[in-house]
Amino acid sequence: MxxxxxxxxxxxxxxxxxxxxxxxxxxxxxxxxxxxxxxxxxxxxxxxxxxxxxxxxxxxxxxxxxxxxxxxxxxxxxxxxxxxxxxxxxxxxxxxxxxxxxxxxxxxxxxxxxxxxxxxxxxxMxxxxxxxxxxxxxxxxxxxxxxxxxxxxxxxxxxxxxxxxxLDEAAKARMAEINERLAHLGTSFSHHLLGDEQEWFMELGEGDLDGLAESFVASAKASADERGMTGKAIITTSRSSMEPFLKSSTRRDLREKAYKAFIQRGNNGNANDNNETIVEILKLREETAKILGFPTFAAYRLEDSMAKTPEAVRGLLERVWKPARARALADRDALQELIAEEGGNFKLAAWDWRYYAEKLRQRRANFDDAAIKPYLTLDHMIAAQFDTATRLFGITFAERKDVPVWHPDVRVWEVKDAKGALKAIFYGDYFARPSKRSGAWMTSLRDQQKLDGDVAPLVLNICNFAKGTDGQPSLLSPDDARTLFHEFGHGLHGMLSNVIYPSLSGTSVFTDFVELPSQLYEHWQEQPQVLQTFAKHYQTGEPLPDDLLKRFIAARKFNQGFATVEFVSSALIDLEFHTQPASASADVAAFEKKELEKIGMPEEIALRHRPTQFGHIFSGDHYASGYYSYMWSEVMDADAFGAFEEAGNIFDPAVAKRLHDDIYSSGGSVDPESAYVAFRGRAPAPDALLRRRGLLEEPEAA
Missing domain, CATH: 1.10.1370.40 (Neurolysin; domain 3)
Known part of the structure; x- marks a missing residue:
């Protein structure tokens, strides 16, 4: 039943x-x-x-x-x-x-x-x-x-x-108090962040649109419509709004204003300020670890993970940090030269990086996001992710209009296996709105299990893409399209689950393994044969030109120093918050500054998630001491896709069957290291990550 x-x-x-x-x-x-x-x-x-x-x-x-x-x-x-x-x-x-x-x-x-x-x-207890x-x-x-x-x-x-x-009764009583307080604080952190995101927007007048694509302006108008500001255009702190604005706007003053609002979420000294919340969370986590016999919260948290220890996590992050920082510094110098070339008499600032990086990419790779966005409509990319799953795993998708949803924008598909039997129900909620927290995630309304009948899961993907307006489709940036495939990879982990017990279903795996199915699935989004089929111009229907496709593929590793520095620094801050005594972070901003100086963080790059907006680690504890997991999993996903490349077919049936059986369908029923080795035949090769990001240091000539 x-x-x-x-x-x-x-x-x-x-x-x-x-x-x-x-x-x-x-x-x-x-x-x-x-x-x-x-x-x-x-x-x-x-x-x-x-x-x-x-x-x-x-x-x-x-x-x-x-x-x-x-x-x-x-x-x-x-x-x-x-x-x-x-x-x-x-x-x-x-x-x-x-x-x-x-x-x-x-x-x-x-x-x-x-x-x-x-x-x-x-x-x-x-x-x-x-x-x-x-x-x-x-x-x-x-x-x-x-x-x-x-x-x-x-x-x-x-x-x-x-x-x-x-534990003894006194320790249990204290643990209970801590757990209740942490639950309250995590909720407060999340509500504060949502409050700041709901309150801030920047209206764009007629003179503020220089450099902005027509599709972006349409999305800015749709965002204004969502807030009851019909006829106006606004940008918000949603990443899908902020990133393209910072890349494209020629107005340096507006880029600065928008950027500062983006990185100051939760840190404005108002009712939504998260600094005191963070300090108390860290103190209580430290006390929890001590009660349970661990020296630090990170030691407690990582014992039950693939990494096992803070030292193992730090080792991976530092190995990546050195080449990433070197690449970012070289790119910084190139961006400063570009500013000088244009006659700019100012030092590169954080709100300039994305704008000039786009110019540099156009020069070096003859490619910019604006050129490919008209070919990446949301509907076509959804079709691409479904077709990829069909070719790999034999499942099919049929849209249903009769399933109740929580918002009119939500879409629902019935998912069937290769024999035509019900496999799952999939919900897609893709557009940003004030009532939705920022980011993108997968979750479920019901998990797969066979303990009481064959229960089909109800799986959700939630994103924050900019909505088209006036009948225009939503156009995705390459990063947006990658996010879509990433969350669908998580979704497949839930939909393809084939276990008996609910506690082992789908994504019920170690945090540093859970990102493998999602990050691995991203690889198919950028494959030529997928893009050649599904990337079509939203106005003409013309397929993505071969020349633009080649330039897109060539440009993929561009600015990876920036992206890697942005991520690894956030993962290192997370680790330091949870390995150092809580008293060390009594002043959150001072702690952040000290740690970034220690690793030599370029001042022109901010953390991908500054502490007061770092919902991964403070809205709950699922990723606390675990933000590194994305990179730990990337070691595996970069290596895992190699199995398809070695087979000479990105849809190779034999490799796809192993992927299904050993990774996507096994949930938490198998030890993750054993699951990976069963799929790949060996442990992952760490250099695959650096190679994928274009950061592998080539050996010097003899």
Whole structure:
């Protein structure tokens, strides 16, 4: 029986007519049992959460109080079956918090984040429950478990152990307080950032459009429409708005104004300021690590990862940092020369870099983003990502108009496997709007599992692309198109999942492995045979000219020094925040300045995510001490795509089958190192990353 088929009406309290009418608590009579977003209102959430907390607590109590000797079925499997209603309610709620919030939803979120921690603390620290898990873990070799069951038992034991289940009562009580406070702080950080992003915009008058492409101006008008400013044009702090403006605008004064607003999000000394929030988060994380017996939060966090130690992470980042910084400094000098050539009497500043880098790229590679954007329409790139998945994995996509959605812009596809059976439902929410947090992400409303029937996942991709206006399509930059494929790679990880147990489904893997399926999928977006098929001019329908395609491919490694410095510096700051004593970062800005000086950060480049807007590590702890994961995974993805190149076919059936079986479908049921070796036949070669970014130092001639 699927999780959405479980009838919640047997739960205590549902005789109340108001609860019986709550769409979150009823069986969903919708296509594929999807959430009835058209019926759900903010006032439905708290009653639904209350019922879900009650049901889950009762299910856990039944496991804890079971008089039978602990076995896999009555303990581990029972845990896997528990909390279905809570998962259902929470997934819908957090989708709206991130993708289509409103003041009522955000107010509820403040309460729910603390309540969620208060609910989970006594479960994850329950001594009797942990005792049952330990008893099974101690004799695991004697239980006759399948490979997946053994993996689930080990992951369950690890999760409870790392949550403090083995601590004494005083330590558990303090851990519970910390967890609740951290949940509140992470929510506050996210709300502050969203608040700053909603409040700032810059209106563009007729004299402010020099250098801006027609398609960009159309998107700026669409952004104004979203804010009720019809007839005007604005830029916002959304990256899809800011990046092209900084690359194209000839108005240096406006570039400076926009850039400073972009990097100051969360750092404006107003009600949305995140500095104090960061300081408290770091103190509490440090205390958590000490309680659990680790010297630093990074040591605690990385023990349960592929990297294992802060030293291993630092080793990778420093290896990349040196050639990236050298390349960035050489590019900086070239940009300064370009300014001088044009008669500019000023020193290159951070708000100039993208603008002059584009000019330099036009000179060196005869290519700029504006030339290719008319060929990269969103609809064509969606078709490209679907076709790639069909050719690799045999799955097909059919758009559905009858599935309820949370916003009119959201699109839905039914995904079928090669035999025509339902595989997943895929939602795409692609456009920026004030109600959506910045960035791009994948999540799910329901995970794949086979424990109670063959449950098809409901997978979401959320992006923040600029919307076209006046009937014009949304045009993507190469970076936008790469982001689209990246998030769809995550989506495939969820859609292709083929496991029994929910806790091992899809993206339930180590953080430094989870980016492999997404970053690997990016490679197909930039392949000539994909672009030649799907990159067509939005006005004429003409395919991408061969000459422009060649120039695009030649220009891919341009400005990689900048991009790598921007990323690696952010990953190093994340690591330093969580390896140094929390007292060292009591002044966040001073800490940032000190660490950047220590690594020799070029002053013309800012962190990709400055601390007060670094939602990856402060809106929650999923990427805390783990932002390096993108680069750790890039070592694997650059090496993994080599398997297709070596086969001489980017859609080679044998390699694609291994990719499906060992990486995309196995979820967390296999150790990630073993999964990679099973696919590739060996461990990844680190030099593939440097080679892909054009940063590999060539050996000197003898």
């Amino acid at each position: 699927s999780e959405t088929s479980v009838s919640p009406v047997a739960s205590k309290g549902l005789e109340n007519p108001l609860l019986k009418a709550n769409p979150l608590l009823k069986a969903w009579q919708t296509p594929f049992e999807t959430p009835p977003f058209d019926e759900i209102k903010p006032e439905h959430f708290m009653p639904a959460f209350e019922q879900a907390f009650f049901d889950h607590s009762a299910e856990i109590a039944a496991i804890v109080n079971d008089p039978a000797v602990p076995d896999f079925a009555n303990t581990i499997t029972a845990l896997e079956r528990s909390g279905k209603l809570l998962s259902r309610v929470a997934s819908v709620f957090y989708d709206l918090v991130s993708a289509h919030s409103n003041p009522a939803i955000l107010e509820i979120d403040k309460d729910v984040s603390s309540r969620m921690a208060r609910h989970w603390n006594p479960i994850m 329950n001594a009797v429950l942990f005792g049952r898990i330990v008893a099974l873990h101690d004799k695991r070799a004697e239980l006759g478990l399948t490979t997946e069951q053994m993996r689930l038992l080990e992951r369950t034991y690890t999760r409870f152990h790392r949550s403090g289940a083995g």
